[in-house]
Amino acid sequence: MANNITLITLLICFIGGLLVWLYTKRGFVAVLREPAAVQAISIGVQRATEMGRPVIYSPGRAGVGLSSASFQTIASLPILSHISKLCAEQGTNLHVGVCNATSIPYLEETLRLACIEAGKPEAVGTKQQIFYFSDNTLVFAASYAGHMHRINAATNMWFGDTGAECLLYAESGVRIGAFQVAGIIEALNICWLPCVCDYFFLGEEFLTAGALISKNTEAINFFYLEDLVKLASVIVLIVGIIAQVALGQPFAKWLMS
Numbered sequence: 650m651a652n653n654i655t656l657i658t659l660l661i662c663f664i665g666g667l668l669v670w671l672y673t674k675r676g677f678v679a680v681l682r683e684p685a686a687v688q689a690i691s692i693g694v695q696r697a698t699e700m701g702r703p704v705i706y707s708p709g710r711a712g713v714g715l716s717s718a719s720f721q722t723i724a725s726l727p728i729l730s731h732i733s734k735l736c737a738e739q740g741t742n743l744h745v746g747v748c749n750a751t752s753i754p755y756l757e758e759t760l761r762l763a764c765i766e767a768g769k770p771e772a773v774g775t776k777q778q779i780f781y782f783s784d785n786t787l788v789f790a791a792s793y794a795g796h797m798h799r800i801n802a803a804t805n806m807w808f809g810d811t812g813a814e815c816l817l818y819a820e821s822g823v824r825i826g827a828f829q830v831a832g833i834i835e836a837l838n839i840c841w842l843p844c845v846c847d848y849f850f851l852g853e854e855f856l857t858a859g860a861l862i863s864k865n866t867e868a869i870n871f872f873y874l875e876d877l878v879k880l881a882s883v884i885v886l887i888v889g890i891i892a893q894v895a896l897g898q899p900f901a902k903w904l905m906s
Contacts, residue, residue, distance in 0.1 A: 665874050670867070678866050681873060686830055687858050689848035690728070693804035693828045694735040702803035703742035706732060707793060707818075708756065709809020709833075710786055712749025718810035721834060722752050724856045725808040726759050727863035728832075732806065733763035733777060740769075743777040744800060748789040750781055790814040794821035801825060808832040808855055819845035832858065 697704045708725045711718035729745070736743040745756055756779055764772045782792035794817055797805060805822040807815065811833045822829045822845070829846045832855030833839060842849035850858055853872075860868035 662878065665878070666871070678869060681857060681861060681869055681876075683861055684850055684854045684858055686832070686848040686850050686854070687861065689830045690732060690806065691735060693806060693830055694732060694739060694741060696828050697736075697803035698739040698741045700803045703744055703800050704732065704736055704804045704806065705744045705746060705793075705797050705800065705802040705827075706805075707746045707748070707807035707809070707811075708752055709807065709811050710748040710789065711810035712751035713755055714749075714751045716810075721808075721810045721855075722749075722755075724859045725832075726755060727859040727865070728808050729756065730759050730763040731862045733760045734767045736777060737764045737767035737769040737772045740776070742800075744796065744802070745777075745779045746789070746793045746796060747779060747781045748786065749784055753779060753781065786812065786814050787817075790817040794818040797821050797827065798825060802827050804828045804830075806830045808850070808859075811835070811838065813838055813841070816841055816845065 694704060706729060708722050708729060709718070711722045713719050713722050733743060735741075743760075745760070747753055747756065757773075760777050760779070761770070761773050764770050764777065780796060782796070783789045797818060798821060802822070802825065805818070805827040806829070807818075808831065811831075812835065815831070815833070815838065819829060819831070819841070830848045831842055831846050832850030833842070834852055834855060836852070839849075839851060853875075857872050859865075860872060
């Protein structure tokens with residue numbers, strides 16, 4: 650029975666994905682609620698510009714490769730592109746701290762294209778720089794926090810795979826009065842963000858933000874499909890609970906099987 654349910658679920662997801670792809674080709678664009686933290690990114694850059702202090706950014710510790718968390722680094726690139734473009738337009742320094750060296754080529758290309766789009770290609774390597782600290786998570790956190798203090802960053806932003814070590818540099822940001830915006834997916838570590846951040850993305854809001862900022866129609870539509878699947882799952886769960894109460898213990902045993 651369990652195998653049949655899994656097969657049906659996969660077929661529904663496949664058909665749904667195919668329909669979304671077809672509707673996207675026809676020009677359909679779903680409407681998603683924009684997280685409040687999206688506007689906070691622009692506020693953070695404007696604050697740094699007004700104070701004459703740099704913005705510091707981290708794409709997380711995962712890098713780009715075979716890691717299961719690599720998708721978070723890739724999803725953070727549209728957000729970095731948006732930040733880089735804003736910094737280039739306003740003449741604000743941007744420092745990108747790197748934990749995993751595999752992400753450096755992608756980060757460099759993201760900064761280069763964003764600065765060209767902003768009409769300031771000369772900003773790369775001068776006002777916008779990438780700093781590789783360490784592939785050791787705790788060493789990276791300590792180095793990132795120390796660099797933040799040395800440059801007296803006005804805004805600290807990080808989006809990507811991050812563990813509890815984010816508190817090391819997030820608390821450093823609080824000490825120097827930095828405006829902080831973050832987005833992580835790890836459920837165990839989301840609880841720290843309200844304590845140290847001015848704005849933050851809860852879970853998949855971080856992924857949605859990247860799609861909305863980059864105006865990636867296919868990604869927006871697939872997130873819309875994902876929301877519909879979640880809604881359907883909640884409805885099935887509620888119906889199952891009601892059926893269990895109505896039909897009693899035999900149904901509960903069948904459901905567990």
